[in-house]
Amino acid sequence: MEHVSVVDTEAFTQEKLRELIAHYIEPGRIPKIIKVITDTSDFFRVEFDNVLLLEGNPYFIRNYEREGRFGIDEQPKFWVKRAIDLTDGSMKIIKMVFHEEFRTTIGDLSFDCYRSSKKEARILTVVKNHSNFMQGSAVTDSAGNLVRVIDYIPGKSMADSVLSLAESHEEYFHTHFPSVLDNFIELVHAIKFLHDREEKHGDIRRDHVLWDRQSASYRWIDFDYNYLHKENIYGYDLFGLGNIIIFLAGCGDITVQHLKKYNEQTFNRIVENDLNILFNNRVANLRKIYPYIPYALNSLLLHFSLGAPVFYDETAQLLDDLGEVRSSLS
């Protein structure tokens, strides 16, 4: 079914659209004929300089988004576009429907995952006005596809913010880590908020947390991943939180390769049980590297190590321990 139009629509004529677009780009770059799209079924056809009309709202399409994953940077996400809302000039992220099912492998474990617009749409409703989640809403296009219109967050990821904080780990840990930890605790509370409502984030990783300068808060982004859980519905989310706190405590990933190259003495003290339970090249037992890391924090980190005698089943348990760690730092 063809829903693309290059003729004037009732509400937004070509002339009207050019007039609106003129507020945001140079006159010479305004397209002579503006392709107006109402059906996003084939998201590859939604291109730069098109106008996407969703429930009567015109969005001027800019570039597609990219995302790094498992060390491979800059994977294009053709179903995710940046766009200007022509009614108020705000920048939006437009996420079109891309339903995929796939098997994710982490370490030597693999499990079924899928990407779902319905899940993300549902969570956007659940987290409306929550300062630790991206904000937006889902609208249907003319073909019934559930398109998510998300407020653009221009800030850095949490990982990038942390890595630029200090010259040395010791300086970082004593000067910056307490406030970094406060932010992390707030973010874990936000995940608990989801879990309390029987929702998973589904793809918790450090580049899925962005600093929103406007609200001065970190926000979780991208909720469209889901996984078929087994007994522990939130296990994978907790694993993601564990990876982030290990990263934050270490001011970056401490890999065995790095230690072997730059700190062989410490490398020789690392045993298998000190490593991250799934990413077996990352060290979780950071106290062996940074002896000033308090025992309470290190114990928490070890819950995510190969040698862990017990695991966290839920965010509430993790929050209890985080509270104790925070007290030990103040």
Place this chain on the structure above:
Amino acid sequence: MNAEGTEVKKTTGERHILLALDESENAKRVVLYVADFLGGVPGFRVTLLKIIPEPPEDYFENDRARKEWIENEREKGTAMLENFHSVLVHSGFRNDQVSTLVKLKPCPSVADCILEEQQRLHCCTVVLGRRGISRKEEFIFGSTSSKVLHSGKNCAVWVIE
């Protein structure tokens, strides 16, 4: 024979054993163990339970895909339990002492779903297999047998390896 909706009275005099089963080899071991241990012994009845955890609707691209998935799972579950039913009858259980139950339900935890059925059917014992999962798997996925062991109340739990 289907146990769904038939509240089993505690006064039948027979001890009611619930076998929680799936498609794994461990499930076969559970059935063989019970057949070997209780087959032909008077005073016991069993329900063979297969829980189908219903994925959230967003797992499916559309409602048709969801219905097909459910139908397929039900057929597989029913065939499996019928097969196990025969094994128990051959071991000495009377036909009317073995019920089968394929239960489709949303399950944040399969263990909780098993224990709900145990309570509803007034089973005195739950029997299930253990997959022997690694610590990594237990961390990410959790362990149904461990949770049943720790959460089961007013019942015995047999874990077959």
